[in-house]
Amino acid sequence: MTTQPLNPVPPPYWAVALNAPAPPLAKAAAKIPDPPGFSRATGGKSRAQQQASTAASKPVETDTLKVKKAWEIAMAPSKQIPMNAIMMYMSGNSLQIFSIMMVFMLFKGPIQGLISTNTVFAKFESEGTRAKLLGVKAVYVLMQFVLLALGVWKVNAMGLLPTTSSDWLAWESERQPLERAYFALG
Incomplete structure (x- = not known):
């Protein structure tokens, strides 16, 4: 029994056209001007793209971008405040x-954030950004304290903070006047 070789299926037209080089421009197409912002000499990059690539290499522009990114990180805890408030209420x-566990997680995040403040912003620190990062770090710390205040509010709402005089009644009977305690020592 002889087997006949299978005829390979030719690739679809779109695959052939995609891999084929671009056809040469016709005389009529060569007379059409390039659209604004496009130049064949720059390889298709627009003037704005060329300026952005050269501007990013300048140290002043790099420092500006670093400070902008640092502000985004500093304001990130403020975006967690509404979500955490709703979760604590619910x-x-x-x-x-x-x-x-919710209260534990609410305290854990800001405390870790406060401890790692310098390491979070270390990648943005340079000679040009050092002064600007002080304000950014201050806002970051403030946002962490707002989250901690939310946790304290929740602990108080749960009745775990001793905020009334009746919370201290258990120690009221054990307290001795100062004169008696002083003479007891002598």
Whole structure:
């Protein structure tokens, strides 16, 4: 029994046209001017793209971009405030594992953020940006403290902060007047 070789299927037309070199321009097409911002001499890059690539290499422009990115990172905790506030409200004020874990996570994030403030902004620090980064770091720390304040509010709403005089009644009977404590030592 003889087997006949399978005829390979030719590739589709679009694949052949895509891989083929561009046809030469006709005389009529050569007379059409390039659109604004396009030049064949620059390889298709627009003037704005060429200026952006050369401007990014300047140190002043690089420092401006670094400070802009540092501001984005500094304002990132402020975007978490509404989400965390809604989650704290929805978790309720009872002492359950879910609400306790939510409060733990709310305290954990800002504390880690405060500890790592200098390392977060270390990649943006240079001679030209050092003075500007002080304000950026201050805003970042302020946003972390706002998140911590949200956590304190939640702990107070759960009744875990001793804010009333009745919370201290257990220690009221153990307290001795200063005169008695002083004479007891002598």
